[in-house]
Amino acid sequence: MGRYFAIRIGRAALTIVLVVTFAFVVLRLSGDPALMILGPEAPPEVLAAFRKAWGLDDPIWFQYLDYFGAIAKGELGRSMRDGRPAIELVLERIPATLALTLPAFFFKVALGVPAGIYAALHRGSAIDRAVMMTAVAGFTVPSFVLALLLVLVFAVQLGWLPSGGQDSWRHAILPIATLSLGGAAVLARFTRSAMLEVLGQPYIRTASAKGVPWRRVVTSHALPNAAIPTVTILGFMVGTLIAGAVVVESVFAWPGVGRLLVVAVANRDLAVVQCILLLVAMTMVTSNLIVDFLYGFLDPRLRSKGAHA
Amino acid sequence: MPQLVSIAGLSVAFSGVPVLRGVDLTLEKGEALGLVGESGSGKSVTWLGALGLLPRHAQVSGSVRLEGREILGASAAELDRVRGGRIAMIFQDPASALNPVLTIRKQLCEALALHRDLQGNAVKAEARRLLDLVGIPDAARRLEAYPHEFSGGQVQRIMIAMALAGNPDLLIADEPTTALDATIQAQILELLSTVRRELGMAMVLISHDLGVVAENCDRVAVMYAGRIVEQAPSNQLFADPVHPYAQGLIGALPPLDGPRRRLVAIPGTVPDPAHMPSGCAFAPRCTLAAEPCGLAAPSLAPIAADRSVACIRAEASRRALLGVAAE
Numbered sequence: 001m002g003r004y005f006a007i008r009i010g011r012a013a014l015t016i017v018l019v020v021t022f023a024f025v026v027l028r029l030s031g032d033p034a035l036m037i038l039g040p041e042a043p044p045e046v047l048a049a050f051r052k053a054w055g056l057d058d059p060i061w062f063q064y065l066d067y068f069g070a071i072a073k074g075e076l077g078r079s080m081r082d083g084r085p086a087i088e089l090v091l092e093r094i095p096a097t098l099a100l101t102l103p104a105f106f107f108k109v110a111l112g113v114p115a116g117i118y119a120a121l122h123r124g125s126a127i128d129r130a131v132m133m134t135a136v137a138g139f140t141v142p143s144f145v146l147a148l149l150l151v152l153v154f155a156v157q158l159g160w161l162p163s164g165g166q167d168s169w170r171h172a173i174l175p176i177a178t179l180s181l182g183g184a185a186v187l188a189r190f191t192r193s194a195m196l197e198v199l200g201q202p203y204i205r206t207a208s209a210k211g212v213p214w215r216r217v218v219t220s221h222a223l224p225n226a227a228i229p230t231v232t233i234l235g236f237m238v239g240t241l242i243a244g245a246v247v248v249e250s251v252f253a254w255p256g257v258g259r260l261l262v263v264a265v266a267n268r269d270l271a272v273v274q275c276i277l278l279l280v281a282m283t284m285v286t287s288n289l290i291v292d293f294l295y296g297f298l299d300p301r302l303r304s305k306g307a308h309a
Numbered sequence: 310m311p312q313l314v315s316i317a318g319l320s321v322a323f324s325g326v327p328v329l330r331g332v333d334l335t336l337e338k339g340e341a342l343g344l345v346g347e348s349g350s351g352k353s354v355t356w357l358g359a360l361g362l363l364p365r366h367a368q369v370s371g372s373v374r375l376e377g378r379e380i381l382g383a384s385a386a387e388l389d390r391v392r393g394g395r396i397a398m399i400f401q402d403p404a405s406a407l408n409p410v411l412t413i414r415k416q417l418c419e420a421l422a423l424h425r426d427l428q429g430n431a432v433k434a435e436a437r438r439l440l441d442l443v444g445i446p447d448a449a450r451r452l453e454a455y456p457h458e459f460s461g462g463q464v465q466r467i468m469i470a471m472a473l474a475g476n477p478d479l480l481i482a483d484e485p486t487t488a489l490d491a492t493i494q495a496q497i498l499e500l501l502s503t504v505r506r507e508l509g510m511a512m513v514l515i516s517h518d519l520g521v522v523a524e525n526c527d528r529v530a531v532m533y534a535g536r537i538v539e540q541a542p543s544n545q546l547f548a549d550p551v552h553p554y555a556q557g558l559i560g561a562l563p564p565l566d567g568p569r570r571r572l573v574a575i576p577g578t579v580p581d582p583a584h585m586p587s588g589c590a591f592a593p594r595c596t597l598a599a600e601p602c603g604l605a606a607p608s609l610a611p612i613a614a615d616r617s618v619a620c621i622r623a624e625a626s627r628r629a630l631l632g633v634a635a636e
Contacts, residue, residue: 202400203408208362209400210471211393214385220419300455301409304402304598 004302010047012285019281023274024067033268037080041297054080054270068272075277077271090257094242096166097249097256100242103175108237115184115229116207117192120199121218131188137186145176147251163251175252176293179245183237190233194226199200201225228298235291239284243276312376313338313478313511314359314396319371319381320349321358321535322334326583329354330535332369336479336511341502343543344515345558347579355532356481361388389485392618397472401484403464407456407585413440414452414525415470424475439470443500458553462493466500473504479511496572498525517560525548528615531555534580535588537609538554541616551618553595597622 034050051057053156055066071139076087087187119131138146154174155163162171198204199222207221208214246258253259257276264272296303314336321329329351336342344352347350357363359373359381375383380391392398400406408416417436421427424596429433440448443466456464465485472480486494486593502525503511516522522529522543529546531539531554539552550556554635555574586593588603595602600619609619 008538145501201403202402205357205362206400206406207419207470209392209398209409210362210424211389211391211475212419213389221408221411228410243541301457 005289005293008104008289011288016278016281020071020274020278021064023277024064027268028269029269032056033080033270036268038264039067047073053136060295061219071278075289076134076275079220079272088269089260089272090275092277093257093260095254096117096254097242097245097258099228100175100179100245100248100254101202103172104179104183104245105241108182108187112178112184112187113191116188117195117218117223117226119188119192123196127137127282128192132192135185135189135192136184139189143182143247144251146181147174147248149250150174152179164251166254171254171258172254173246175245175254178248180252187230187233187237191226191230194229195222197229198222198225221266224298231291231294231298233287235294238287238290242283308309310340312336313340315372315374316355316359316478317372319355319358319373320369321354321363322368324366325368328535328582329358330585330606332532332535332537334537336513336542338478339509339511339516340454341505341512341526341530343529344513344532345517345524345529346369347421347517347581349579350532351371351535352532353483354535356398356483356513356515358400360392360481363399389423393472393475393477394422395475395477396473396479396481396485397477398481399465399468399472399485402488403431403461403468404456404488406468407464409456412453412493412599413456413459416475417452417467418470420474435474437472442473442504443470446599457593460493461489463496465489465493465497469497469500469504469505475510477510479513480505481513481515483515484517485514487516487518494521501525518630519547519558531558534585535582536592536606536619538542538620539616539618541608545576545616551612551616551623552620553597553622554591557594591620595622595627 032051033054034047038047038050048057048240055063058066067077076085078084079089115131115135119128122128141149150162151174154161161173162168163174165171182194203219204217207217212221242248243257243261245254245256246261249256249258249261257279261273261276263269264276312335314334316332316334319329319332319334319585320327326487329508331515332351332355334355335343344351344355348527358367358369361369361381363369363477369381372379375391375395375478379390385392388629389634407413407468407588412437414433417439418432421432421435436452437448440451444551445451445466456467459467471560480501485501486497487493489497498521501512501514501580503512512526514522514526526543528539530537531546531552533554539546542549546555547559554575557573560573563572575594576596580590582594586603588601588605589595589598589607592598592602599622605636607621610615611617
């Protein structure tokens with residue numbers, strides 16, 4: 001068990017290093033922050049001074065080592081726009097993002113999992129087909145289209161809800177709905193297929209053959225097995241809590257981490273972008289670790305494999 | 310002996326395609342019946358259908374009586390009492406027949422709690438006794454293990470223990486040894502016949518292995534394409550099969566003594582259930598088939614006190630076997 005996790009933690013750390021490296025290289029190859037922030041009309045000596053001040057004219061490998069040295073000391077750099085520590089800028093946006101993604105996560109699970117289970121148990125019924133159609137729609141319609149559709153109906157046509165901003169809880173309803181519907185659809189499809197797979201297994205027939213009532217077959221024999229693949233997709237969803245709302249925040253003018261990321265990328269505000277990506281990589285990796293741990297908890301076969309490995 | 314189960318006209322169709330086409334079968338208390346036939350002949354479907362264990366899209370019709378009481382189409386609650394409590398079933402692939410995420414104790418005690426009036430510690434004690442009975446050593450500790458921690462043969466033993474948990478009158482063993490090594494096969498069959506003798510339980514042994522059936526069963530029913538084509542006491546069937554298909558099956562067995570001879574295969578293949586030949590389903594492969602065979606499917610008719618066969622050429626077939634010129 002200990003080794004099972006040691007290997008996974010090592011892999012997680014490697015993943016974070018790779019993500020940060022990739023972001024570092026791509027950002028530096030894709031545009032000059034000095035030009036982006038100061039504008040093309042800025043005099044050359046001002047641009048040169050800016051580059052020198054931020055170390056942008058050093059060789060890239062030097063900048064890279066410098067960057068990792070700073071991270072090791074816990075420094076994530078400063079925003080090139082206003083000079084504030086990048087981490088501060090990011091942290092102050094996190095509550096706004098969580099205000100959308102946490103309720104959305106709750107609704108995804110509360111809607112998606114029961115819908116998937118119900119559809120699997122009533123395979124081929126009208127409700128199954130309705131759930132699956134909704135799920136495919138939710139799966140294929142991009143979130144910005146869904147967001148605009150919701151705005152069109154509930155803000156423009158009906159006038160019930162505001163179309164953007166962050167002034168009251170009512171402003172959060174449409175963004176949360178947009179995030180929830182898509183996620184619930186994915187989860188419903190996933191849960192349904194996991195459930196169908198499990199219901200076709202011989203041990204389900206064994207349970208019925210020994211006289212276990214159907215309801216109990218579902219709750220104590222099928223669900224614990226179907227939970228194993230479903231946890232994978234749930235883990236992925238936890239991983240997107242911090243930065244999974246980039247599109248939705250942009251559409252609804254919600255001042256969260258996602259919008260900060262869009263603005264920072266556009267401005268090549270390197271430290272801020274890197275700080276966000278580091279945070280995203282860390283949440284992703286952490287949620288994957290939690291999923292691995294849950295696997296061990298849910299599936300005794302993995303537990304003993306880990307112990308013997 | 311009184312009849313335990315009587316099946317009459319049992320038919321099963323999957324999405325309109327008939328796979329079981331009117332099976333009549335009776336079983337006496339304590340009797341061991343072998344059910345043989347090729348894959349797809351309907352051996353397992355007969356019992357899965359009788360116990361309501363087929364998927365919902367299967368259409369099941371006919372009659373299945375347990376001590377005179379109709380169980381086909383009975384309420385879910387009544388079926389749950391029959392399954393495991395009166396009629397238990399074990400399956401072919403032990404590796405996937407137990408729930409991988411539940412301990413043996415949970416799965417065994419679940420069956421005990423459902424069918425026996427036991428409480429608390431008595432349940433666990435009984436679970437230990439059952440594991441002892443089927444020959445799992447160190448039962449107390451092994452109860453806490455998961456299915457993947459046992460070998461295939463051990464899991465089949467646990468399946469048998471679980472089937473015995475409800476004190477059933479009948480055990481359906483659906484190819485119980487097919488997935489196991491030859492040495493383990495013999496042990497499991499030995500175990501089955503021991504517990505059957507000790508508990509006075511009836512057994513249906515579903516198998517395509519004629520040797521297994523001959524050794525373990527009082528009576529044999531041969532199935533072909535969703536029907537029973539011949540029924541006889543084991544020794545008589547093997548000594549003197551009447552239906553040409555039964556003859557073919559037995560002719561395909563290698564002899565233990567005497568000179569080596571070429572094994573005779575039955576020509577052709579099992580008909581596709583969606584395109585059954587009219588008349589006798591075996592006629593297209595039968596060397597004795599005559600014109601009337603294609604007209605109507607023969608019904609199972611008695612040819613002796615305890616034997617019946619579904620073949621209009623039964624007499625000719627018998628003479629052919631005895632080496633007498635046909636007609």
